[in-house]
Amino acid sequence: MSRARTIVSLVLPPLATVLIVILAWEGAVSFFSVPGYLLPPPSRVAAALWSDRVDLLWSTARTAGATAAGFAIAATLGVTIGSTLSFSLLLERGIYPLTLLFQMVPLVAIAPLLVIWLGNGPNTVIAASAVVAIFPVIANTVGGLRSTDPLLEELFAISGATRWQRWTRLGLPSAVPSIVTGLRIAAGLATIGAIVGEFVAGFGGDVAPLGIVITASLREFRTEKVFAAVALASLVGFALFGVVSALSTLLLRRYDASP
Amino acid sequence: MKRIIALVVAGFLAACDSGSNPRQPSSLVRVRLQLNWVPEPEFGGIYAAERAGFFKDEGLDVEIIKGGPGVAAPQLAASGQVEFAVVSGDQVLTLREAGGELVAVYASFQSDPMGVMVHEASEFRSMEELWKSDATVACETNLPFVAMLNEKFGGKNLKFVPHQGSVAQFAANPKLAQQCFVFAEPVSLELKGIKTRVFPTSASGYDPYNVVIATNAQYAREYPETVRKLARALARGWQSYLDEPGPTNERMAAANPAMKKDAMDLAASKQASLITSADTAALGLGAMTSARWTTLASQLKDLGKIKSIPTATDVFVWSSALPQ
Numbered sequence: 001m002s003r004a005r006t007i008v009s010l011v012l013p014p015l016a017t018v019l020i021v022i023l024a025w026e027g028a029v030s031f032f033s034v035p036g037y038l039l040p041p042p043s044r045v046a047a048a049l050w051s052d053r054v055d056l057l058w059s060t061a062r063t064a065g066a067t068a069a070g071f072a073i074a075a076t077l078g079v080t081i082g083s084t085l086s087f088s089l090l091l092e093r094g095i096y097p098l099t100l101l102f103q104m105v106p107l108v109a110i111a112p113l114l115v116i117w118l119g120n121g122p123n124t125v126i127a128a129s130a131v132v133a134i135f136p137v138i139a140n141t142v143g144g145l146r147s148t149d150p151l152l153e154e155l156f157a158i159s160g161a162t163r164w165q166r167w168t169r170l171g172l173p174s175a176v177p178s179i180v181t182g183l184r185i186a187a188g189l190a191t192i193g194a195i196v197g198e199f200v201a202g203f204g205g206d207v208a209p210l211g212i213v214i215t216a217s218l219r220e221f222r223t224e225k226v227f228a229a230v231a232l233a234s235l236v237g238f239a240l241f242g243v244v245s246a247l248s249t250l251l252l253r254r255y256d257a258s259p
Numbered sequence: 260m261k262r263i264i265a266l267v268v269a270g271f272l273a274a275c276d277s278g279s280n281p282r283q284p285s286s287l288v289r290v291r292l293q294l295n296w297v298p299e300p301e302f303g304g305i306y307a308a309e310r311a312g313f314f315k316d317e318g319l320d321v322e323i324i325k326g327g328p329g330v331a332a333p334q335l336a337a338s339g340q341v342e343f344a345v346v347s348g349d350q351v352l353t354l355r356e357a358g359g360e361l362v363a364v365y366a367s368f369q370s371d372p373m374g375v376m377v378h379e380a381s382e383f384r385s386m387e388e389l390w391k392s393d394a395t396v397a398c399e400t401n402l403p404f405v406a407m408l409n410e411k412f413g414g415k416n417l418k419f420v421p422h423q424g425s426v427a428q429f430a431a432n433p434k435l436a437q438q439c440f441v442f443a444e445p446v447s448l449e450l451k452g453i454k455t456r457v458f459p460t461s462a463s464g465y466d467p468y469n470v471v472i473a474t475n476a477q478y479a480r481e482y483p484e485t486v487r488k489l490a491r492a493l494a495r496g497w498q499s500y501l502d503e504p505g506p507t508n509e510r511m512a513a514a515n516p517a518m519k520k521d522a523m524d525l526a527a528s529k530q531a532s533l534i535t536s537a538d539t540a541a542l543g544l545g546a547m548t549s550a551r552w553t554t555l556a557s558q559l560k561d562l563g564k565i566k567s568i569p570t571a572t573d574v575f576v577w578s579s580a581l582p583q
Binding site for chain 1: 395
């Protein structure tokens, strides 16, 4: 009973906020008679979602696929790079500042170059997604590994643990909460990267990915469909965030349970 | 004290200066003109009118705002955030159905300069050959000419990719076909040593007024005189650009580092034939006719881009009382 009450108290406030925003949006558009090409009311966005549901579902699937692939690359490479850097102070000092470039270089500026290097289509989209998502994973892996309890490190050293043992038994487990935070941030970024990638490299046609649906609908002044596609893109980000959060809860629970 | 004297003197001088100026800036009507692309010869007449003072002669102070890829010129004009914008003819009609009423007031080109270019070494000799192939075409998504060509030639196997707004991707990929203005990108590429073959889209029968100056319907109703003045200044600007594009190209090249003056000079000579026509000979430069607008509307309706055909005189205004 109390569990159900907790869920209700967790779900109800955001749901109520969303409902109020939607109602206010609908009311304001109609009250100020805002033309549809500037800001469509939510009812028209919903109508566009419904009338184009089959195409939009395929588009969402394509964007979700590229996002998941980009995220997987960012997660794998990010944890690997972050761990490697933490092995040696020299490596960390030499290379870590360079990884900052992933965050500093504006994706919109390098995206056209990615097209020239990797060609049009999914490769560039996945690369764009991975490029923006990788930095928080690296940073949080390095940060997590760096913040190991010094007393425990001493204990491992006294016990004569090897480097590998120190990393697998102590460093990595204590870095897990931090890495998970990095992955959660990366989930949202991977979606943004994929959409930007699609803007420059997505294939058009009948089952175009969401990024192309957005630009194509803008060209035809179908702003309601732009909103529908943006909503679905956010949904992809939310879904990935949800999966990462669920996995991390499982992982952390196990980690907490361990002595 | 010294400062006060200096201020008084400065004020006095300023007063003398404005008094001696025959054209008082405050009496000019200030309007903004949003371009939908970076300064290039397709806007030659606009910059020529500014350079030669033709806008000022009409009592207008026109601020030309540069555009680029993704700039929402039609929406800016329809919502009144700018008074005038350069848009394409089809946008006047499609935006109308989305609730934004634009009225075209000047057509810079009588024939659509749109085309698709391929590398000269490519195997494609015609638009039909290209469109029936499985080539990759970089173009803005959902352009009406694409739908028109698809209807005509199939185009099922083509791959469409986004247009980057530059020729970098095309230059790097010998297999790529890309949308272009027939006198612009191919000329820039030629000067870089890259030869192209160009297929104009107007040959497919879809030939809209592609570069039109438009305002929103309310502005056209409330300020018809300003609209007439702007059209008159533009016609004079285009005439002077046709006669001598050099000085204007210098000004535009300074505002657009991506296209050099020699490329602009070449482009200006190549576009001239698209600017004049039998209609402009009879009605003046920039002229539009109901027949052409109705044809465009019915083509867009056939392609499913609009639902109904508006009355032609609702979407454009043209006064033939222009200087020849």
